Amino acid sequence: MSVKVGFIGTGSISRAHRRHLKNMDGVEVVAMCDVVAARAAEAAAEWEAAVFTDYREMLGSVEMDAVYVCVPPFAHGEQEVLAAERGIALFVEKPVALTMEVAREVEAAIREHGVISCVGFQGRYQDVIARTRKLLEGRSVGLVMGYWMGDLPGVDWWRRKEMSGGQTVEQTVHVTDMARYLFGEVKSVYAGGRTGLMADVEGYDIEDASAATLVFENGVLATVFSACFLSCGNRGGLDIYTRDLVIEYRERKSITVVRPGRSEYIEVGNDYWQEMDNAFIEAVRKGDGSHLKSTYADAVKTQQVVMAVNRSLETGEVVAVGEV
Numbered sequence: 001m002s003v004k005v006g007f008i009g010t011g012s013i014s015r016a017h018r019r020h021l022k023n024m025d026g027v028e029v030v031a032m033c034d035v036v037a038a039r040a041a042e043a044a045a046e047w048e049a050a051v052f053t054d055y056r057e058m059l060g061s062v063e064m065d066a067v068y069v070c071v072p073p074f075a076h077g078e079q080e081v082l083a084a085e086r087g088i089a090l091f092v093e094k095p096v097a098l099t100m101e102v103a104r105e106v107e108a109a110i111r112e113h114g115v116i117s118c119v120g121f122q123g124r125y126q127d128v129i130a131r132t133r134k135l136l137e138g139r140s141v142g143l144v145m146g147y148w149m150g151d152l153p154g155v156d157w158w159r160r161k162e163m164s165g166g167q168t169v170e171q172t173v174h175v176t177d178m179a180r181y182l183f184g185e186v187k188s189v190y191a192g193g194r195t196g197l198m199a200d201v202e203g204y205d206i207e208d209a210s211a212a213t214l215v216f217e218n219g220v221l222a223t224v225f226s227a228c229f230l231s232c233g234n235r236g237g238l239d240i241y242t243r244d245l246v247i248e249y250r251e252r253k254s255i256t257v258v259r260p261g262r263s264e265y266i267e268v269g270n271d272y273w274q275e276m277d278n279a280f281i282e283a284v285r286k287g288d289g290s291h292l293k294s295t296y297a298d299a300v301k302t303q304q305v306v307m308a309v310n311r312s313l314e315t316g317e318v319v320a321v322g323e324v
Contacts, residue, residue, distance in 0.1 A: 003284050006031040006062060006088075008055045008079050009070035010043035013093050013120070017068055018043070020277040027281060031062040055079045064088055066116075066284045072155075073170055074163040077102045084109035089116040089284045091277075094177075095169050096299050098162075100307055100324060103300045110296050116289035117296035118280040121177045124293040125272035125279070128255045132247055133182060135257065136240070143241045144222035146179060148172040148251075150234040152201065159204040166206040168313070169306045172226045174251070176214070176309075177294070177302040178238060183220045186305045188320050189213065191312040197229045212309040 003026060007014050010032050021027045029047040033055045034040035044051045052058040059067070059082050066089040069079055076097045083090055090110065096119060097103040110117050123129060148171050157163040164170040168191075180186065193207035209227040216222070222238075236251030246258040252272075257264045276293075283289040308319040 001285060002026050002028050003066060003281050004028050004030045004064045005281075006033070006049075006058060006064045006067040007043065007070060008033045008058070008067060009075075009093075010034040010039050011070065014043065014068065014070040016273065017070065017091070017277055018046070020274045021281070023274060024278065024281060026285070030064055031058050033058045056082065059083055059086055059088070066091065066281070069093060072157050072163065073098050073165050074157065077106065080106040081109045084113045084115050087113060087115060089280075089289075090296065091118045091120070091280050092296060092299070093120045094299065095165060095173050095306070096296065096303055098165050098169070100300075100304060103303050107297055107300050116280075116283050116287070116292070118276070118283070118289070118292050119294045119296055119299035120276070121174065121181075121294040121299065121302075122273045122276045123174060123178050123252060124181050125270075125275045126252065126268050127270040127272070128249070128266055128268050129178070129181070131266065132240075132249060132255055135245065135247060136182065136242070139242045139245060141183060141220045141240055141242055144179060144183070144220060145239045146172075146175040146222055146224035147235045147237055148175050149225060149227040149230055149236065151230055152198065152228050156203060159201060159206060161206050164206070165306070166310060166313075167226045167228050168207075168210060168212065168309045169303075171228075172224060173302060173306050175224055175236065175238065176305050177299070178249075179214065179222050179224070180302055180305065181293075182238075182240070183216050183218065183222070185217045185301065186214045186308075186321050187217045188215045188318055189305065189308045189312050190318045191309045192316070193313045207313060210309075210313060212312070214305065 031050045032044040033052040191212035193210035197208040214222045237249040240247040248256040308324045312319045
């Protein structure tokens with residue numbers, strides 16, 4: 001059966017997914033929607049798809065099996081609910097929302113209507129992460145340090161917290177999600193941040209840097225660093241410490257496994273993003289999402305952690321994740 005797909009949002013992240021869909025048999029992109037009509041038309045041309053600037057019109061008039069929602073953080077919400085109500089499978093790019101109220105509303109709609117869902121935490125599909133999980137079996141992790149440290153993205157909405165949620169929500173969420181995937185659920189967080197390094201940037205109101213300590217239910221401690229002021233020395237990933245093993249994961253690049261007296265460097269060897277899109281489309285085709293590694297319901301748990309970090313940044317207090 002041919003899987004009919006639509007897109008809401010046709011920017012750079014959407015283009016990446018569309019490239020992967022081109023590599024699959026039995027996939028038909030039938031509709032493109034973007035608030036910029038010319039961008040929607042350009043994206044639609046390669047597929048001879050219908051063009052829309054209003055997702056309500058698209059969802060109400062075009063038959064599709066799945067829709068990719070590739071919009072900025074502030075734009076999530078209604079389109080996911082409408083798609084779920086119409087029985088359309090959802091692929092949602094991260095972060096899934098800017099408030100837990102919106103995230104839970106979408107989660108409830110997905111659950112009520114029984115639609116398949118997937119969220120774009122592509123890092124979970126890396127072969128080195130499968131290897132990391134295997135290495136950690138039977139080992140107690142003592143300490144973790146995580147990083148998403150780089151320069152300032154160029155889009156205006158990113159530097160406004162009311163639109164992006166800040167770096168913790170928009171970028172470092174990848175590191176937080178990977179920590180959850182490897183170590184389980186987070187019990188509480190405590191975070192501190194600083195500003196003042198980017199005073200020359202107009203319309204900028206997010207933290208320049210932050211450090212968030214996550215206390216996991218199983219006792220693991222992780223401190224995750226965020227920074228968006230760097231012009232060099234970018235760093236992303238996780239350093240994982242056990243009594244007899246250290247794993248240095250470099251975001252979407254490699255792991256280095258350090259044992260007493262020796263170390264092993266292993267590069268990512270699979271097209272993990274293609275595998276994620278393959279898995280989603282196959283789930284839609286079969287009507288079975290049980291093998292997907294990041295459902296919407298699971299992504300809501302990651303969202304809850306980063307929103308707890310934001311609350312701690314605002315209040316200076318320890319925040320229980322379950323209370324967010």
